[in-house]
Amino acid sequence: MEDTKFIDAGWLIDGTGGPVRKNIRLHIEKGRIVSINDSCAGDSAAAKATDFGSSTILPCLVDSHVHLWMSGTDDPVAREKQLSAGFDEIKVIISEHVKRHLSHGILAVRDGGDKDAYVMRYRNECIDIKKMPIDIRVAGRGWHRAGRYGGLIGRAPEEDQSLTEAIQYDHEVKDHIKIVNSGLNSLKEFGKETLPQFSAEELSDVVKIAKKCGRRVMVHANGKKPVAAALAAGCHSIEHGFFMGSENLKIMAEKGVVWVPTAFTMKGYAEHVENGSVEHDVSIMNLDHQLGQISKARELGVTIALGTDAGSIGVDHGYAVIEELKLLIAAGYSLPEAIRCATCNGARLLGIGAFGVISEGMAATFLVAKGDPSKLPDALSAIEAIYINGMCASDGLKSVY
Ligand SMILES: [Zn+2]
Known part of the structure; x- marks a missing residue:
């Protein structure tokens, strides 16, 4: 398992009810979110980032x-x-x-x-x-x-x-x-x-x-x-x-x-x-x-x-x-x-602490839904990816569902 990951997303709904954030980058270390910053195309980390620029990230x-x-x-x-x-x-x-x-x-x-x-x-x-x-x-x-x-x-x-x-x-x-x-x-x-x-x-x-x-x-x-x-x-x-x-x-x-x-x-x-x-x-x-x-x-x-x-x-x-x-x-x-x-x-x-909000220090457990937030909640019927503790679980999930 790679210890460090960067994920870029077009939009973030973090589960707290606060406003939608645009163009963010998640920095993930050992399965946990270290930081959530604005993503800047062209910087040194961009080459390594997984690109979900046309998608919305939200908690499971x-x-x-x-x-x-x-x-x-x-x-x-x-x-x-x-x-x-x-x-x-x-x-x-x-x-x-x-x-x-x-x-x-x-x-x-x-x-x-x-x-x-x-x-x-x-x-x-x-x-x-x-x-x-x-x-x-x-x-x-x-x-x-x-x-x-x-x-x-x-x-x-x-x-x-x-x-x-x-x-x-x-x-x-x-x-x-x-x-x-x-x-x-x-x-x-x-x-x-x-x-x-x-x-x-x-x-x-x-x-x-x-x-x-x-x-x-x-x-x-x-x-x-x-x-x-x-x-x-x-x-x-x-x-x-x-x-x-x-x-x-x-x-x-x-x-x-x-x-x-x-x-x-x-x-x-x-x-x-x-x-x-x-x-x-x-x-x-x-x-x-x-x-x-x-x-x-x-x-x-x-x-x-x-x-x-x-x-x-x-x-x-x-x-x-x-x-x-x-x-x-x-x-x-x-x-x-x-x-x-x-x-x-x-x-x-x-009483679940493992997910529910996307914030610094939390486990990197979240959904990726195709499109901008206007496609929600319908986009939940065809989720693009699920990350669990920083690992993309979608391929594994497909074997069970
Ligand atoms: Zn009932």
């Missing part, structure tokens, strides 16, 4: 909410088959989804759970994943209250157990705790809210246990009351958060709680149901309302981490990140701000 991406065991197909037969499939079938599907994430420059995903904990088993057992440069953070099986929504992605505590007891006796080897604290977003009645599944007190005990074992608590919550309970308890991230309202957004900004709005789920769904149907119209209204909340969140300074809920109907692994980025931009985010949600903010939420 993080999808902070996926379900790797489920595909985004709208075919009810295929979905039903996946729901009842055994581990041997599902592990092939998971591998395919992982490859799609990699091909879109996504080097870390946070999984939101599955009823059989297959993603956890895959991450912990399968050898092929160890060869792939992707960080998969797993929830195992999430938790919901008996009789309420959540059976697809988790389980309920035993009849004689409290939520706290169930979590204390849970020995799954997981990275974070997933709690389902509301119903699904209604696709038939605009703005319909459901009651919380757990109280703030119950959730607060979960947060205490999670802290003891160094885990964070991600909470599926739509509607004012379910979100308010999760915030009062000190949970770390709110997933979806449809119809949570401005008061909850203000609290999130104050407490630094991360929001993962998964807005594309509504657009993806609308694109797969009959135009003019109630479900179509309500999902579009839900989407518009969510974009309004995202815009408000930006104003208030809420930290948003991009997550797609890939595996929902119409939400394909990898590609959905492009769509979610477009929706953040539609809600008023600049391109660098939207990229920050999909890089720095996601990496921080997952």
